[in-house]
Amino acid sequence: MRQLTVDGIPVFVADGPPPLAAGLVFGVGRRDETFVRGGITHLVEHLAMGALGRTTVETNASVDLAVTEFTATGAPERVARVLETVCTALADLPTDRLAVDADVLRSERGLAAAPDTAVLLGELYGASGPGLASMREPALRAVTADQVRAWARRWFVAGNAALWLVGPVPAELSLPLPGGPVPERAPQLRRDLPTPAWTELPVDERVAVAAELPRGPADAATAGILRARVEEELRSRRGVAYAVELDQVPVDAGRRVVVLSSDARPGEEAVVARLLWREVQRLADEGPQPAELDHERALVAEYLADPRSDADEARATARGLVTGSPVTTGAELREEAERLDAEQVRAVAAALRDAAVLGVAAGTEAPAGLPRLPQWSADRVTGRVFRRARRSGAPRGAELVVGPEGAGVDLGEGRLLTVRWADVIGLVRSPGEEWTLVGRDGTGVPLVAADWRDGTEAVELVRAAVPSELQVTDDEVHDQDGVLLLRVPVHRVREAVGTSRDAVSLVGDGEWTLVAPDGARSAEARALHLGAAGPRTTALVLRRSHADLEYVLYRGGREVDRHRWGVSPGDPDLLARATGRPVHAVAGVLADTGAPEAVLARFAALLGLAGRPAGVLPDLLAGRAVEGLERVEGRGAVQGLRAAVRGDFAPPPGTGGALERYARLGRTRPAWYRAVNAVTGLVLALVAWVLLADGRVALGVLAALLAVCSLAEVRPPRRDAGPPGSPPAAVTPTG
Template sequence: MFTTSVDGVPVFFAQGPPPLSAGLVFGVGRRDETFVGGGITHLVEHLVMRAVGRTAIEVNASVDLTSTEFTASGPADHVVAFLHAVCGALGNLPVAELAVEADVLRAEGGTVAPPAVALLLGELYGSRGAGLAASREPGVRALGPEDVRGWVRRFFTRGNAALWLTGPVPEGLRLPLPEGPAPERAAQPRLAPATPAWGQIPVEERVTLGAEVPPHPALTATMGVLRTRVEDELRHRRGVAYSIELDRPAVDASTRVAVLTTDVRPGHEAFAAQLIWRELHRLADLGPEPAEIERERAEVTAFLDDPRADLEEACATAHATVTGIPVIAAAELRRNAAELSGDAVREVAGALLASAVLLVPADTDPRLPGLVRLPEWSADVVTGRVFPRKRLRGVPKEARLVVGDEGATLVLDEDRLITVRWREAVGLVRQGPDECLLVGPDGFSLPLSAEDWRNGAEALALALAAVPEELQVVDDDALDDGLLLLRAPAHRVREAVAHERYGARLVANGEWTAVLPEGGRTAESVADDLSAVLGRGTTGLVLRRSHVDVGYVLLRGAKEVDRHGWGASPGNPQLLARATGRPDAHTAHLLGVVGTTDEILQHVVLALGLPLEVPALMAGAEPTRAERVEGQGIAGAFRASVRGDFVGPEGSGGPVDRWMRLTHTRPGWYRAANACGALLAAAVLYALVTVPDLLDGGFGEIAVWVLAGSGLVNCLWETRPPRRPGPAGPTVEDRPVEEPRPTPTR
């Protein structure tokens, strides 16, 4: 292996067969991220490869626990061009494509370690550093241009890069990376569970043994002997497994995690765990056989004698240079193999035994004495305000939520509880309206749903106020709120909103009213709430927009009757026509429109007569004209209705609306008619009092008394002069609306 440098970047190469292969390595991986910023390294890698584009040679890129690598193989000039393009892309990321690549990452669903290995790291390190391998990446879509540019400036620099080659440095190679030193990394936090231990993980038909140990010359040989013994028993003798694998993820310069994992036929998981534990005990107690030592030596010698070993060493040295995790050179490997002894293997096996963690599938008990159970629940409860459960919500009977100054605790019963303290929280993930997930450093997650607890909205507000804003993120899988439009005049929607406990802003044009609710509620949930007052036959339209598509959900009351996505799933134009009062031909043309998302939205606004502000509202803009309505609850809304607060403008609405306007404006003829009604009711009451036996008594007479009495009171009330209106501008329905210009289709 040879060493040189290009533009200040260390280069390691060994002579290998053509074509030329190269790997540009950066010392940044999953361990360097935070929980809420998970996936940012992978996102940078995707943006770089997008900028590089298609090439005529074989290229690839990857992110693992500790590093990011861009590789290429082909003619030297093509490899040089690829490496130069990577460096250029890092200085000019195509951030306009962030949303697309974020969705690609979600579709890819990749991890930096196999599931069982990742979960083992989570048990050892929680939700920080190497333990993030077990954590999902909750908010990739929330990462913005400045986030990825800042990540590049911090980690993708000349001082944090190295290059490996399978041949001499090709002519013309340049690595124009930005200046910057290698980043400083904090020490890896550890949970340090009591060991040896066992636990259950959601990985079926697999048993995994792992242990955190310091580097040792005999570690590889010890794991090799153990793997051979387990394979002989589980696969070759009993036929209950197929692939027994080893892994040694490096956490930092002084720590290795030795892992043995095997697949298992269903029903044999407990037996496989017992056999692995037995063989590790035997190796720690009795050591290896001489033949096993010789086999391990022979494997090391065969590997080092292979000409490709020099190439492997060049690649490993490049990774070690940027990650800070040392690699064992070829000469040292030969010396360790020659000096390998049974005592050294037995010593390492004993260390593995003392710090072992054995993981089995859920509902499996290995029934092994001497192993403690990994913590399943938190150990203590915070003090604070107690929120009792709501009934009929599926919450256990004894459950309660405690929110205090230090943190929050979910108590399911006296033995099962989850506690997360505010100062230790690694993230608060908003999963939906009034629903969050509070994540602690130990990997425990506390669900917070306002609907599960009495006064749950107050509990959620306390959590949102206690966790720093930079640790709060919207879940990528949370339902897009969407924009709710109701085919109802603003005064009707105003009344419906007033009946709720939350407020909203309304933007209307007489036919449609856009509802912008407070509190992060989804459009469908708001439609469900408001339809109780508006009527279950009210037409609703929920518009949603992504970076490539526009779609709608058509509602009747709160019930979905159809949905459509331009360029995706087609809807039914007849249903849309009947619900909106448009001709079938118009809606059929609308659903067939092709164009950009902006063009499609303009067509929707024109064809359905929606408020002109709809495109801007869907882009997140603040409405320039909007009416804010306070939620008053049922009692407050009733009082407001009596005052006439929900009367629509003259000439709008049906018989009920016209009657409500009369009770509010009370013109002279209306008051005169009520005065006559009051006289008539008074005459009936007088006759009932003065004329003996006018009625036969019983229920009929009681009904006449009630009707006449209530009629008298109501008619007298309606003879009052109307309230003098105060100075006010036009309502949201009365303001002039500029006619939109049609946008040509593509």
């Protein structure tokens, strides 16, 4: 292997047959991100690769815990063009496909580590550093173009890059990366855990053990001997497993995590766990056999004799340079193998045993004598206590506590979930109006307002205590959002919102009321709530994706149909009946295969949208801000009912149905109306007297109450009664 420099970037070159293989590596990965901005490195990688377009060169890119790598294989001049294009894109990152690539990553569901390794890293490091491998990326859609560009400017710079090549150096190799130093990394802090211990893996038919170890010359040999012993026992002797895998995760210059994992035949998980743990203890207590040491030395000698080891060294040297991890050269590896002795291996195995966390599948019996890692928080914060609501998903006796130091849930019997404000790394809003407060140790406190008395206030207290930059909306909420169209007049929607705790921005045209998305509650949730105002109430949730337009149809608060133009057809008959439009006209619009903008215009015309609603609909679907919408704040059931009685939600004069006309009579109370109520009240009072005298108390009381209600309508109307919102007669419009 030889080294040279191109545009200030170190290049490590190994000889090899054609075609040329190259890898541009950067010292940034999942461990360098934050919880709420999880996936931002992967977004940079996708956006840079998108700049390549279609090419005949074999290209790929990847992001793991510590490194982002762009690879290319092909003719030298074409590989050079690929590398130059990637560097140019990283210097001025194109973000026009940001929203599309965010959804691509959601579909990819890539992990920075194998699932069992990721879980154990989460146990060791919580929800930061290497532990982020265990956490999902909750808000990829929330990452903005400015944020992803700033991330590229910080990490994808010449000072944080290296290139490895296997084959000839291209004549016109150029790496035009922006200049910049190696970014400062946060320390990778291991949690203070009582080890050895075991924990559950949310992965079926897997068993794994992980431990953080100081780097040393016998690490690789110890891990290799242990893997060989476990594979011999599980696969060759007993046939209860197929593959035993070894992974070594670099933490920093002085530490690494060794992970040994195995599959398990269904029903044999406990056997695999016991045997794996037994071999760890046996190697720690007894050390290796001479034949095992000889085998490790032979493996090293054979590896170094293979010409391909030079390529491995070039790649490892490039990765080690950008991550700050020491790299062992071939000569050093040979020397370490020659000096290897049994005590070195035994000491490393003992350190592994003492720091180990054994992961077993749920429901699997752990090895005897091995304690379980703590499942719950150690203490409870003090503060305001919120009791369990009558209809709650929380267990009986559970309490939510929000105080000056943090928040937590006490589920009883010592089951505590506590996150202190100083340790908060995120507050995530999920579908179903659920929030999760996430702590640095990986603890999540679920917050559902409906589970607690005064739960809405509790959630607001938590939100007020968490910095806004740590509050994100889960991408799945956006999947349920959109623009809500209700086939009811505006005053009916005002009343439905006014008697709730919701708040919306809306605009109407007489037949339809449009409710704008605001991020506080999904359009589908509002459709279920507001659409339940009547059994025939029609609601449509319209949403626009990158390439498609779709709607969800609700009747009476129940979903009845979905349609995505050109992809997943809905039923024209259902939409025609729900909207009162001709079936043939509806079928024609639903069959339109034009551009989404043109389809939306035809659909709006079909529904009869006019005026302001028709004008703002495209902007709202595109996520653009719209000014001048009417804001309606919920007042709760009691205050909302009082407002309805006062006529705050009454329709404009000359509009509305029978209920609205009756409500207007109740406010104006003309003479004939009072006379009818007087006669009705006297008749009901007489009926009540007869029923009570006959011993039919329940009916008598009911008749008496109705009599009181009728007689209450006999009083004269208020002098200032008039159209809702009009000033008293003696007051000018200017006051």
